[in-house]
Structure formats: C-alpha cells, structure tokens
Amino acid sequence: MGLSERPLRILIAKAGLDGHDRGAKIIARALRDGGFEVIYTGLHQTPEMIAEAAVQEDVDAVGLSILSGAHLTLFPAVIEELRRRGGSDVLVFGGGIVPDEDVASLAAAGVARIFTPGATTQEIVAWVREHVRPRTA
Amino acid sequence: MTKDDWLARYRKDQKRPVRFSTVSDMEVEPLYTAEDAPPDGERIGVPGEFPYTRGVYPSMYRGRLWTMRQFAGFGTAEDTNERFRFLLAQGQTGISTAFDMPTLMGYDADHPRARGEVGREGVAVSSLVDMRALFEGIRLDQVTTSMTVNCTASAVLAMYLAVAEEHGTPWxxxxxxxxxxxxxxxIAQKEWICPPEPSLRIVVDMIEFCAREVPRWHAVSISGYHIREAGSTAVQELAFTLADGLTYVEAARKRGMAVDDFAPRLSFFFNLHNDFLEEVAKLRAARRLWATLMRDRFGARDPRSLRLRTHAQTAGCSLTAQQPVNNVVRVAVQALAGVLxxxxxxxTNSLDETLALPSEQAAMVALRTQQILAEESGVTNTIDPLGGSWAIEALTDRIERDARIDGLGGMVHAxxxxxxxxxxAEAAYVYQQQIDRGEKIVVGVNRYQVPEEHPVELLRVPLEVEQRQAERVRRVKRERNGAQAREALARVRAAxxxxExxxxxxxxxxxxxxxxxEIADVYREVFGVYRDPAWV
Known part of the structure; x- marks a missing residue:
C-alpha cells in the first residue's frame, strides 16, 4: 500500500476532567466502522497531552469531545498546543454541549466544525470523509 | 375466547410496521393476561412488607410525600447558596449539591488541571471557606442534603460535618x-483518583465512620443513574447497580461489621428513562431483588436492611436540544414513572439541560412538575396503583429474572x-445506530423536525469566577496556620x-x-493514580 493509500488517521480525544465518554466512544467506533484508523486517548487529557499524541501518532485530524462547559478554554488550547508542535495543519473538529453562540467563537479560533446533540454518526462520518485530507502526500 | 383465538384476531388486525420494544430494546407482548402474570400474593405482597414489590413503607405517599430534591450547583458557593434558597422558597424539600469537575476530581481551583472548568459543571469547593458559604443561612438539622461527589467524598463530607459543628448542629x-x-x-461516571481496591477501602471507611458518628447519614448511594446515562439498558442498569451494592455489603462485612449495623443506611439512585412501563417495572423488580438478596445471601434480619430506598432522576440523556420545550413533557412522563x-x-431535569446548566426559570418548571404530580394528579391517593396490572407484574417478573446477578462475582474484578x-458501550452504540437508522424515534431529532433557533435563555457562568475562586484558595493556603495544616495532612497520610x-x-x-x-494528593501519593483503559 502506498503512503497516499493509508487510511486517514483520526485522534478522538477527551479533554478536561469530566467522564462523559459515551459520545466519544460512539464516534470512535463509527469512524472505525467507516474505514478510518482511529486512536482514542481515553479520559482526562490535558491539551498538551492531546497535541503530543496527535503529533506523535501523525494523525490527520483531531476530534475533541467536551461536555463540561470548558469548550471555550480547551478547544483553543488544543489548537495552540498543536501549533507549537508543528501540527497547525491537523484539522480540529469536535462535539458536545456547546451553545450556538459559542460555535462561532470556536470557528474563529480555528475549529473546523462543531457537532451538537442530535447529530447522527452518518453525518459525522460523512463530514470527516469530505473534509479531512492526508497531511503528507 | 382463549388467548390463542384472540391472538389470531390481533394478527389480522395489526397493521403498523413497528417492532414493539422498549427503549432498552426489550420486546413486549401485544397483550398481557392472567396467564402471563399469575396472581402470586407473596411475590407482590403489600406495601411495607417483604418483598416490598409494592413499596418500602406501609403508608407510602399517604404517609409522607417523596422528597423533592433538585440537583443544583454552579459558579461560586455564594451563587449556589442563592439557588438553594430560591429552590427551598419554591417548596423544594431537600438539597442536592452539584460540584464542579475540579472538586469532583480532587483539584483545587488554582490547579493547572482546573483550567476552564471552575464553577462550570457545578459549584467550586476547594476548602472549608467555600463550604461555609455554600450552606450559609441553611438549617442543617431541618433539611436533608445530598452531595453528588465520589472520589473526594471523604473530604467533602468532612467539610459538611465541620460546617455543622460551626452551626452548633450535632452530627x-x-x-x-x-x-x-x-x-x-x-463503570460509568468515570471520576476517580486511585485504583478500584483502595477506592473501595475508602468507601468502607466512610460506611464505618458514618454508622458510628453520623447515624442518620447515607454514606453511599448505590447508583444506576450514571450507568444508564452511559448507555446501558434498564436491565443492565439494575444488574450492575445491585452487583455494586453486593460488593459494598461484602466489603463492609469483611471489615467486621454486622450486616444489620450498616445495611439500613445503604440507599440507591436510579434513572427514569422514557419507557414508562419498563421504568415502573424496573423499580419494583429492584426492591424485590434487593430484599431477597439481603435476606437470603447475607441473613439480614432488620427489615430496614431489606428495604431498597431510592432517589431517582429523570434521564438527562433522553432530553433533546431540538425543540427543548418538549423536554418538559418527557420529564413529566419520566417523573410519573418514578412516582408510580x-x-x-x-x-426532575430542566428543559435546557442539553444546552447548559439550568436557568432559574427552567429549574422552577422542573420543580413545579413534581408539585403538580404530588398535588394535582391524584396518583398519590392510593398506594402502588399499578400493582396487579398484568403487564406491570409480567414486566416486573421479566426484569427481575433478567437482572439476576449470580455468577458475576465481585465488581472489582469485573x-x-x-x-x-x-x-x-456496546448497548450505547446499538441504541445510537437504532436512532440513526430511524428504528427508534426521538421526537424533534429524527422525526417531526423543524428548522429552529434555540429560543431558551441560557445560564452562563462568567470566566471571572475561575480567577476569583483560584485567588480565594490561594489566600486560604497563605493565611491558615501552615504548621497545623501540614501536621494534619501527615496524619491523613499515616491513616x-x-x-486506619x-x-x-x-x-x-x-x-x-x-x-x-491536598487530601486528594495524599490519596494519589499513597494509592497511585488510576488511568482510563480507553477501551473502544
């Protein structure tokens, strides 16, 4: 298999202290069933740990799950930590309990897409397929 | 007409292309008759008597209504104290405290890991100074207080006891x-510090301590709620919860306590999901299973040891961000299942909980829902009005059978x-697929959608709360008697x-x-830190 045929590699990450991993695990499994290579960080990760894992594992995108209300702090922190490690081209998307008015500020901070309650797994898998591109050709 | 004759007519008449199953995917019969649930006086019994299928007390809500206990907490202790007083003024009869994630995971507000999370999912409590403010002006001998806290429960309960002392209220x-x-x-909520074994040991320390020193306190609330929220079925919720309960009983007995010395103060906490009949049956099955296990496996004699007394909360995971006002109806149906x-x-959950923490107005509608059930609906006039319904009794029997936990062994090992x-996780994935494929209907999400904006006004916790709270705990550490604090922590470590x-x-x-x-740090250093195995 040539490098370009490598399946897209996605890091599903749980940032912060809350233990709500139902959604993250469902998305991880749906993406895996959709043909992606998925790495799941497990719970209670700091932005530094997530960015480190993303760079080390050479992922093409990071999907961040946050249900703790700390999204305005943690999403930008992950993007900043990625940038510091030379991973500014890693696509960051996410999901959780995020009020509409915060979605716009997260987009401005560089989050490619936020999925909120009611999004289907097909919708998320289709979006990833359409928007995530291999970082190295 | 025999049931078979009737079934033949039913099949000809039945047109809807639906698989009739509960929200947990348990298929149900088109009709239950006396054949499905033979009248068995002993198994159903009467309220207040073994096996407690019809209720744990002889007079149930005619004797005393359930406690209306709304979970609340956000921002600073002062913010939450104000919400407590508002809810009590509106007729709430018990307090229930939600702490923020740093408090729940054992980090002070000034810790780097607390960044962005202080006061967001609950109230920030780092020291006794916060706890004093939280219960300022509330008579602790006149209200019962529930505190949702687990791996740091020892520290938080100790602070509550210290506040009571300062109020002059005996433990x-x-x-x-x-x-x-x-x-x-x-299993489910996933807030922890140290691994399962030492965690269980601290729980038993608290059961032992409360039995001796705080005799009206429930040192553990054995909880299925979070198991269900994490995606389990109703039967799994019940089975895993009872298995957890048995593990605590075994551990306390191993410590040398007699079952009747602590079992009367064990309490439970279940979820109330959308499927009305399934939820009523689950609660009835829970009582019968627990009473039987306590009597037959542990030889409990005190009737209080056999009674499964429970708190319940409507299912947060059943609420929708779409058309959020519909959540009021879901909550009412779920709460009715709890009452029956x-x-x-x-x-009762607030309609805005898929969007943010409850606003004051949303919290009031939730409380009013309980008051309408209690005061207007008439369902409290007679005890266990669904008892003897063929469907309810058959489903109760079925759930009792399916949730039997023999052979699971101790939960630490599991x-x-x-x-x-x-x-x-498997059940959660299956359920999500059923929704995504439209096999299970969620109104406003995969059917009856409308294009919409979120019209409800949301509670926002300002970011300054974090700085204020971090500064407060730094000041506490600066101004306290440092030598005394260090010595006290050394004694915690020694124990x-x-x-001990x-x-x-x-x-x-x-x-x-x-x-x-600081107390959580002692646990981390002595017992080590548990890491998520991250199974997918």
Missing part, C-alpha cells in the same frame, strides 16, 4: 447522603476485566498508609483548612 442531627459510589465511577414506581426522593464498561479509618484525620484536616486538592 447525630444531620440527615443526608454522599453519593460515594466508586464502583459505578469506574415508589421512589423516596426525586430530581471492572478490572472491563466487563461492565464494554457491555454498556491512609496504615489502614481515614475519616477522623480528614475531619481534623479540613478544620485546619486543608483543601480538597
């Missing part, structure tokens, strides 16, 4: 609950194998290492203004 006059169910943390299922205490975690009960030294430590984070 023997205090009634309430700390959730303190660490087993379900590893005979719960002792109830939280958790180490990842068995309940994987089963729950943790030696196996940790509670007495923790009470001394919080009086000396040692913080939640």
């Amino acid at each position: 023997t006059a205090l009634g309430g609950t700390v959730q303190n169910d660490m087993l379900k943390e590893f 299922g005979g719960v002792q205490s109830l939280h 958790i180490e194998l990842g068995y309940p975690q994987k089963e729950i 943790a290492e030696s196996g 009960n940790v509670m007495p030294p923790i009470v001394t430590a919080v009086r000396a203004l040692c913080t939640v984070g």
Whole structure:
C-alpha cells in the first residue's frame, strides 16, 4: 500500500476532567466502522497531552469531545498546543454541549466544525470523509 | 375466547410496521393476561412488607410525600447558596449539591488541571471557606442534603460535618447522603483518583465512620443513574447497580461489621428513562431483588436492611436540544414513572439541560412538575396503583429474572476485566445506530423536525469566577496556620498508609483548612493514580 493509500488517521480525544465518554466512544467506533484508523486517548487529557499524541501518532485530524462547559478554554488550547508542535495543519473538529453562540467563537479560533446533540454518526462520518485530507502526500 | 383465538384476531388486525420494544430494546407482548402474570400474593405482597414489590413503607405517599430534591450547583458557593434558597422558597424539600469537575476530581481551583472548568459543571469547593458559604443561612438539622461527589467524598463530607459543628448542629442531627459510589465511577461516571481496591477501602471507611458518628447519614448511594446515562439498558442498569451494592455489603462485612449495623443506611439512585412501563417495572423488580438478596445471601434480619430506598432522576440523556420545550413533557412522563414506581426522593431535569446548566426559570418548571404530580394528579391517593396490572407484574417478573446477578462475582474484578464498561458501550452504540437508522424515534431529532433557533435563555457562568475562586484558595493556603495544616495532612497520610479509618484525620484536616486538592494528593501519593483503559 502506498503512503497516499493509508487510511486517514483520526485522534478522538477527551479533554478536561469530566467522564462523559459515551459520545466519544460512539464516534470512535463509527469512524472505525467507516474505514478510518482511529486512536482514542481515553479520559482526562490535558491539551498538551492531546497535541503530543496527535503529533506523535501523525494523525490527520483531531476530534475533541467536551461536555463540561470548558469548550471555550480547551478547544483553543488544543489548537495552540498543536501549533507549537508543528501540527497547525491537523484539522480540529469536535462535539458536545456547546451553545450556538459559542460555535462561532470556536470557528474563529480555528475549529473546523462543531457537532451538537442530535447529530447522527452518518453525518459525522460523512463530514470527516469530505473534509479531512492526508497531511503528507 | 382463549388467548390463542384472540391472538389470531390481533394478527389480522395489526397493521403498523413497528417492532414493539422498549427503549432498552426489550420486546413486549401485544397483550398481557392472567396467564402471563399469575396472581402470586407473596411475590407482590403489600406495601411495607417483604418483598416490598409494592413499596418500602406501609403508608407510602399517604404517609409522607417523596422528597423533592433538585440537583443544583454552579459558579461560586455564594451563587449556589442563592439557588438553594430560591429552590427551598419554591417548596423544594431537600438539597442536592452539584460540584464542579475540579472538586469532583480532587483539584483545587488554582490547579493547572482546573483550567476552564471552575464553577462550570457545578459549584467550586476547594476548602472549608467555600463550604461555609455554600450552606450559609441553611438549617442543617431541618433539611436533608445530598452531595453528588465520589472520589473526594471523604473530604467533602468532612467539610459538611465541620460546617455543622460551626452551626452548633450535632452530627447525630444531620440527615443526608454522599453519593460515594466508586464502583459505578469506574463503570460509568468515570471520576476517580486511585485504583478500584483502595477506592473501595475508602468507601468502607466512610460506611464505618458514618454508622458510628453520623447515624442518620447515607454514606453511599448505590447508583444506576450514571450507568444508564452511559448507555446501558434498564436491565443492565439494575444488574450492575445491585452487583455494586453486593460488593459494598461484602466489603463492609469483611471489615467486621454486622450486616444489620450498616445495611439500613445503604440507599440507591436510579434513572427514569422514557419507557414508562419498563421504568415502573424496573423499580419494583429492584426492591424485590434487593430484599431477597439481603435476606437470603447475607441473613439480614432488620427489615430496614431489606428495604431498597431510592432517589431517582429523570434521564438527562433522553432530553433533546431540538425543540427543548418538549423536554418538559418527557420529564413529566419520566417523573410519573418514578412516582408510580415508589421512589423516596426525586430530581426532575430542566428543559435546557442539553444546552447548559439550568436557568432559574427552567429549574422552577422542573420543580413545579413534581408539585403538580404530588398535588394535582391524584396518583398519590392510593398506594402502588399499578400493582396487579398484568403487564406491570409480567414486566416486573421479566426484569427481575433478567437482572439476576449470580455468577458475576465481585465488581472489582469485573471492572478490572472491563466487563461492565464494554457491555454498556456496546448497548450505547446499538441504541445510537437504532436512532440513526430511524428504528427508534426521538421526537424533534429524527422525526417531526423543524428548522429552529434555540429560543431558551441560557445560564452562563462568567470566566471571572475561575480567577476569583483560584485567588480565594490561594489566600486560604497563605493565611491558615501552615504548621497545623501540614501536621494534619501527615496524619491523613499515616491513616491512609496504615489502614486506619481515614475519616477522623480528614475531619481534623479540613478544620485546619486543608483543601480538597491536598487530601486528594495524599490519596494519589499513597494509592497511585488510576488511568482510563480507553477501551473502544
């Protein structure tokens, strides 16, 4: 298999202290069933740990799950930590309990897409397929 | 007409292309008759008598209504104190405290890991100074207080006891609950510090301490709620919860306690999901199973040891961000299942909880829902009005049979194998696929959608709360008697290492203004840190 045929590699990450991993695990499994290579960080990760894992594992995108209300702090922190490690081209998307008015500020901070309650797994898998591109050709 | 004749007519008449199953995917019969649920006086019984199918007390809600206990907490202790007083003024009859994630995970507000999370998912409590403000002006001998806190429950309960002392209220006059169910943390809610074994040991320390010193306190609330929220079925919720309960009973007995010395103060906490009949049956089955297990497996004699008394909360995971006002209806149906299922205490969710923490107005509608059920609906006039319904009794029998937990072994071992975690994740995935494929209907999400904006006004916790709270805990550490605090922490460490009960030294430590984070650090250093196995 040539490098370009490598399946897209996605890091599903749980940032912060809350233990709500139902959604993250469902998305991880749906993406895996959709043909992606998925790495799941497990719970209670700091932005530094997530960015480190993303760079080390050479992922093409990071999907961040946050249900703790700390999204305005943690999403930008992950993007900043990625940038510091030379991973500014890693696509960051996410999901959780995020009020509409915060979605716009997260987009401005560089989050490619936020999925909120009611999004289907097909919708998320289709979006990833359409928007995530291999970082190295 | 025989049932078979009737079934033939039914099949000809039945047109809707639907698989008739509960929200947990349990298929149900088109009709239950006397054949499905033979009248068995002993198994159904009467309220207040073994096996408690019809309720744990003889007079149930005619004797005393359930406690209306709305879970609340956000921002600073002062913000939450104000919400407590508002809810009490609106007729709430018990307090229930939501702490923020740093408090729940054992980090003070000034810790780097607390960044962005202070006061967001609950109230920030780092030291006794916060706890004083939280219960300012509330008579602790006149209200019962529930505190949803687990791996740091020892520190938080100690602070509550210290506040009571300052109010001049003796510990023997205090009634309430700390959730303190660490087993379900590893299974479902996933807030932890140290591994399962030492976590269980601290729970038993607290059961032992409360039995001796705070006799009206529930030292553990054995919780299915979070198991269900993590995606389990109703049967899994019941089975894993009872298995957790049995593990605590075994551990306390191993410590040398007699079952009737602590079992009367064990309490439970179940979820109330959308499927009305399934939820009523689950609660009735829970009581019968627990009473039977306590009597037959552990030889409990005190009737109070056999009674499964429970708090219940409507299912947060059933609420929708779409058309959020519809959530009021879901909550009412779920709460009715709780009442007809005979719960002792109830939280009704607010309509805005898929968007943010409850606003004051949304919290009031939720409380009013309970008051309407209690005062207007008439369902409290007679005890267990659904008892004897063929459908209810047949479903109760079915859930009791399916939730039997023989052979599961101790839950510590099951958790180490990842068995309940994987089963729950599997059930959650199956359910999500059913929704995504439209096999299960969620109104406003996969049917009857409308294009919309979120019209409800949301509670926002300002970011300054974090700085203010971090500064407050730094000041506490700066201004307290440092030598006294260090010595008190050393005594907590000595108890943790030696196996002596940790509670007495923790009470001394919080009086000396040692913080939640400092006590959690002792646990981390002595017992090590548990890491998520991250199974997918």
